[in-house]
Amino acid sequence: MNRSPLSESVEMYLKALVELSDREMVAIGRLADRLGVTAVSANEMVKRLGEQGLVKHTPYKGVALTKKGRDAACNILRRQRLWECFLYDHLKIEWTQLYEYACSLEHATAPEVTEALAAFLGNPQTCPRGNPIPAADGSFAPLNGIPLGELDTGRAATILAVNATATEVIKHLYDRNLLPGHKVTVLEAAPLQGPLTLRVDGKDVALGLALAEYIIVSR
Amino acid sequence: MNRSPLSESVEMYLKALVELSDREMVAIGRLADRLGVTAVSANEMVKRLGEQGLVKHTPYKGVALTKKGRDAACNILRRQRLWECFLYDHLKIEWTQLYEYACSLEHATAPEVTEALAAFLGNPQTCPRGNPIPAADGSFAPLNGIPLGELDTGRAATILAVNATATEVIKHLYDRNLLPGHKVTVLEAAPLQGPLTLRVDGKDVALGLALAEYIIVSR
DNA sequence: AATTATCATAAGGTCAACCTTATTATCTTT
DNA sequence: AAAGATAATAAGGTTGACCTTATGATAATT
Numbered sequence: 045m046n047r048s049p050l051s052e053s054v055e056m057y058l059k060a061l062v063e064l065s066d067r068e069m070v071a072i073g074r075l076a077d078r079l080g081v082t083a084v085s086a087n088e089m090v091k092r093l094g095e096q097g098l099v100k101h102t103p104y105k106g107v108a109l110t111k112k113g114r115d116a117a118c119n120i121l122r123r124q125r126l127w128e129c130f131l132y133d134h135l136k137i138e139w140t141q142l143y144e145y146a147c148s149l150e151h152a153t154a155p156e157v158t159e160a161l162a163a164f165l166g167n168p169q170t171c172p173r174g175n176p177i178p179a180a181d182g183s184f185a186p187l188n189g190i191p192l193g194e195l196d197t198g199r200a201a202t203i204l205a206v207n208a209t210a211t212e213v214i215k216h217l218y219d220r221n222l223l224p225g226h227k228v229t230v231l232e233a234a235p236l237q238g239p240l241t242l243r244v245d246g247k248d249v250a251l252g253l254a255l256a257e258y259i260i261v262s263r
Numbered sequence: 264m265n266r267s268p269l270s271e272s273v274e275m276y277l278k279a280l281v282e283l284s285d286r287e288m289v290a291i292g293r294l295a296d297r298l299g300v301t302a303v304s305a306n307e308m309v310k311r312l313g314e315q316g317l318v319k320h321t322p323y324k325g326v327a328l329t330k331k332g333r334d335a336a337c338n339i340l341r342r343q344r345l346w347e348c349f350l351y352d353h354l355k356i357e358w359t360q361l362y363e364y365a366c367s368l369e370h371a372t373a374p375e376v377t378e379a380l381a382a383f384l385g386n387p388q389t390c391p392r393g394n395p396i397p398a399a400d401g402s403f404a405p406l407n408g409i410p411l412g413e414l415d416t417g418r419a420a421t422i423l424a425v426n427a428t429a430t431e432v433i434k435h436l437y438d439r440n441l442l443p444g445h446k447v448t449v450l451e452a453a454p455l456q457g458p459l460t461l462r463v464d465g466k467d468v469a470l471g472l473a474l475a476e477y478i479i480v481s482r
Numbered sequence: 483a484a485t486t487a488t489c490a491t492a493a494g495g496t497c498a499a500c501c502t503t504a505t506t507a508t509c510t511t512t
Numbered sequence: 513a514a515a516g517a518t519a520a521t522a523a524g525g526t527t528g529a530c531c532t533t534a535t536g537a538t539a540a541t542t
Contacts, residue, residue, distance in 0.1 A: 053499060072519070085500055087520065092498090104508050104519060135379035145376050152367035160354035272529060292488070304530055306490065311528090323489060323538050 052151045055120050057089055058098065061109050062117035063207060069106030078209070118178040123158050124150040125171035125178075130161060132172040139223070140214045142172060147209075174205030174224035174260070190263055192228065193240070193256040200229045201261035208258040221245045222259055271370045274339050276308055277317065280328050281336035282426060288325030297428070337397040342377050343369040344390035344397075349380060351391040358442070359434045361391060362427075393424030393443035393479070409482055411447065412459070412475040419448040420480035427477040439468045441478055 050058070060078045064070045076086035090107055093099040098113035109117060127146035131137040137145060153161075159180060162168075171177055178184035189204040203226050208214050221244050222228070231248065232241040240256055242249045269277070279297045283289045295305035309326055312318040317332035328336060346365035350356040356364060372380075378399060381387075389395055397403035408423040422445050427433045440463050441447070450467065451460040459475055461468045 051498075081499090082501070083519075084502085084521085089499075131376065131379075135376065135383055137376065137379055141375070145373055148371035148373070149368060149376075152371040154364055154367070156360070157350065157354065157356065157364050157368075160350075160356055164354055270528075290489085300529090301531070302489075303491085303532080308529075 050116060053089065054093065054096075054098075055151055057086075057093060058109070058113060058117040059120050059124070061099070061107065062114065062121060063209075065109065068108055069102070070108070071106050072101075075107065115182045118182040118184060119158075120150060121175075121184075122162075122178040122180070122182075123153045125173075125175060126158065126161050126165060126168070127153070128171040128173060129165050129168050129177075133165070139172060140211060140218045143209055143214060144211050172224075173207070174203070175207070187260055188263070189260040191257045192230070192242075192251075192259040192261050193253050195228075195230050195261055197230045197233055200227055201263070202227055203259055203261050205260040206258060207260065208255075213255065213258065217255065217259070220249045220251070221247070222249070222251070228259075228261060269335060272308065273312065273315075273317075274370055276305075276312060277328070277332060277336040278339050278343070280318070280326065281333065281340060282428075284328065287327055288321070289327070290325050291320075294326065334401045337401040337403060338377075339369060340394075340403075341381075341397045341399070341401075342372045344392075344394060345377065345380050345384060345387070346372070347390040347392060348384050348387050348396075352384070358391060359430060359437045362433060363430050366428075391443075392426070393422070394426070406479055407482070408479040410476045411449070411461075411470075411478040411480050412472050414447075414449050414480055416449045416452055419446055420482070421446055422478055422480050424479040425477060426479065427474070432474065432477065436474065436478070439470070440464045440466070441468070441470070447478075447480060 056079060057075070060075055061070055064074060064078065072086050072090060073083055075090070076083045079086065081089075090099060090101050093113070094101050097110060098116060099107055100110055101107050124146050127149045128142045131142055131145055132139065162180070169177055174187075176184050176187060187204050192201075192203075195201055203222060203224050205224055206214070206217055206222065208217060217223070222242075226244060229243040230240055231243055234240070237253050239250045239252050242251055275298060276294070279294055280289055283293060283297065291305050291309060292302055294309075295302045298305065300308075309318060309320050312332070313320050316329055317335060318326055319329055320326050343365050346368045347361045350361055350364055351358065381399070387396055393406075395403050395406060406423050411420075411422075414420055422441060422443050424443055425433070425436055425441065427436060436442070441461075445463060448462040449459055450462055453459070456472055458469045458471050461470055
């Protein structure tokens with residue numbers, strides 16, 4: 045029922061929130077980091093989002109999406125991921141650029157176009173980056189996986205999804221074959237937040253913990 | 264070589280200019296009207312466009328695109344019209360909504376995506392609204408037609424393109440079968456800028472002169 | 483030539499989304 | 513309990529793209 049057109053900025057905030065919502069409460073600092081804005085700016089925006097009822101901010105605790113906000117965010121994810129499918133499967137756009145290009149298109153997509161696109165694509169359930177595509181009503185089953193950083197040493201797992209958003213980060217992961225469907229084993233976790241040593245496709249790869257957070261693997 | 268990303272607003276101005284450029288010089292008033300802004304705002308923007316070398320403004324005479332501006336504008340038209348093809352042929356979007364939806368997408372389309380889309384569509388030459396699609400290098404042959412308002416009374420002609428941009432106007436024309444490929448005859452032109460009486464698909468239709476300007480017919 | 487319409491420009495205002503700098507609160511950790 | 517880290521808020525600035533109101537300048541019409 046909420047047909048007020050959200051601004052591009054607002055959409056980015058909502059998307060970031062839903063993508064960061066492993067834990068319920070998202071610290072404003074993390075949000076600001078992901079969006080590449082200052083904490084002050086993020087604070088201002090969160091205030092505005094709160095006024096629109098999209099978000100609940102508990103000072104010193106964090107931000108959480110409301111029902112309304114989560115619905116809006118799922119819709120945004122749906123549009124974005126449908127575009128990723130189209131760009132990858134039909135336009136043959138490079139995997140590393142999918143997020144960036146789909147993100148731009150997403151903001152410019154009317155509901156009618158979204159649904160027509162979904163039908164054209166045959167209502168896919170998963171985007172090329174491994175993430176589930178929310179249904180038109182906003183419902184979707186989150187991935188049943190854990191960040192690579194939490195995988196036990198020695199355990200092999202399959203990559204389910206790659207959630208990085210910065211194209212340079214995506215490229216970095218792509219170059220190391222850290223892609224959905226590939227198998228990884230954590231050989232070693234260096235102390236003091238040091239890098240992980242991974243075994244991917246028969247090669248050893250060192251990966252910073254921050255990067256490992258972006259990779260969701262099966263349990 | 265000009266890879267500075269043009270703002271959405273700038274793109275709208277350039278597009279309006281190229282679409283209005285039957286005559287070389289476009290009056291700022293007409294430009295403002297088409298974009299739905301005040302003449303003062305249009306003036307300000309034209310000044311900025313001039314500073315970027317996209318446009319030449321001769322006071323009290325009008326605005327004209329420079330080479331650089333025209334190239335940029337053709338690129339924009341290309342993107343927009345390719346999207347129209349996709350939306351119509353593949354997503355089965357209603358004809359009356361094509362312009363609006365394609366316009367939004369156009370602003371969000373990277374060059375790489377544009378070219379991939381063109382390839383996917385088989386490099387179409389014409390969009391569903393009848394307009395030619397500029398080539399990747401910006402070249403395109405303008406339609407060899409005249410506005411319906413200039414067609415001699417009694418002469419039959421074929422509609423080549425419909426150039427209206429406001430969805431309500433497009434709907435109005437669509438409801439009267441004023442669509443590319445259809446035949447029209449001007450039965451009568453009322454005096455004092457009065458409406459035209461047309462024969463379209465066996466029916467008589469009254470059409471204001473302003474609307475007739477949007478319809479390009481064969482000579 | 484005079485009137486009217488259009489066009490240009492000046493001045494000042496709004497709004498969203500950013501920014502910096504600085505101060506104050508709270509939380510966490512030692 | 514004190515210190516350091518993180519978070520919130522206040523104050524003020526910038527930018528792009530609009531807006532209104534008002535005043536000149538030119539063009540077109542009578």
